[in-house]
Each structure stands twice: as C-alpha cells, then as structure tokens.
Amino acid sequence: GDSVTQMEGPVTLSEEAFLTINCTYTATGYPSLFWYVQYPGEGLQLLLKATKADDKGSNKGFEATYRKETTSFHLEKGSVQVSDSAVYFCALTGTGNQFYFGTGTSLTVIP
C-alpha cells in the first residue's frame, strides 16, 4: 500500500548548518508530495509541495524535488536558523482519496 518513510530524528544542528531530511515513498499512480512543519503546540502548516515528477517545491529557503526514479522527496535548506526548530512531516496523496504521513523528524537548531 501507499506509505512514507522519513529519516529518524531527532536532528540537532548549529545555526547556519546545511539541513537534509530524507523522505522516500511507496505509491501507486502519481501522488502529490508535501512537506509540512509543526511548531510546538500548533497544528501542521504546509511548507512546500510538488505535484509531478521533477517539480521542485520551495518556500522560506527550504527546497525539495520530486524524484520519481528514486521515489524520494528530500527536504533541504542551505542555512538553518533557530526559528526553524520544529517537527517536519513528509506526506503524499494516496489511493482512495487518502493522505499518508511520515512519522515526523524533530529538528533543533542551536545558536
């Protein structure tokens, strides 16, 4: 069935370090792919999305490219800030009009 596998956390980085959070997926058909961010005590917010192969989603310095050949959608940012500390979720649209989420990756950025 459809599923998302996300890099285990937690991840701790120093400010201005490079961030990669890995996400791979299993899906039939052609899913849309998303990254959501959850700040402490809040609901999830859309960070970026891609709807077809080779699309690159980007927002607030974060980027992810839809790679059909490797079934991946890795999240990257060139220089993280303390304010990027949050939990990040990879998600996809699956069969049967459902959404599937990964387990989340907690990121802490230290000054």
Place this chain on the structure above:
Amino acid sequence: EAQVTQNPRYLITVTGKKLTVTCSQNMNHEYMSWYRQDPGLGLRQIYYSMNVEVTDKGDVPEGYKVSRKEKRNFPLILESPSPNQTSLYFCASSLDFPYEQYFGPGTRLTVT
C-alpha cells in the same frame, strides 16, 4: 481570517463516556479529514469526507464515528472512549483532493 477551528483544545474524560470533538472551517472547502498523532507513528488518518453526506474510513477508524451534514462542520464522535484513544487529534480541510490541507490547532484527549 481563513481557519480551521477545533473544540475543545484539551479534554480529560473517563472510559466509556461519549464525547464529541467539533471541527469547523470557513474556507468553503470540500474535503475534510481527522487525524490522530502519536509518538513514533506520525499522523494517521481516521476518517475523511469528500463532500456533504460523503464520508470514508481512513487507516484507523475503529472506535470513531463522523458525520458531514453541513459543508463547514465535521465532528468526530467517540461513543465509548478507551485509554488507547488517548492522543492528539487534528482536523484538516482542503479545497478538494489532492490539494494541500489546512490544519486546526489540535485537541489533546486523555481517556482514563
């Protein structure tokens, strides 16, 4: 302001006492959904609705009911809550499937 609201935000209850968590959106969205978030398991979809009077089971529907009598509202009903339903619950809506979802602030439920 475009938003998804949930009530209550926090709830402590006892096993077997029926409860309802309300969800409302003001964006005229077609698609609405309920999730539970548990440590190490991420978000799992409980139920979703493509439109008024159309609801379908997600991956973890056991012990839950929903209804969609109006487009804006999508309540989650636990008829006989059990301790394994202790979790953080999120309601979400989207313009339609497969567009991005907008999430409510969450409801933390504890069943003793």
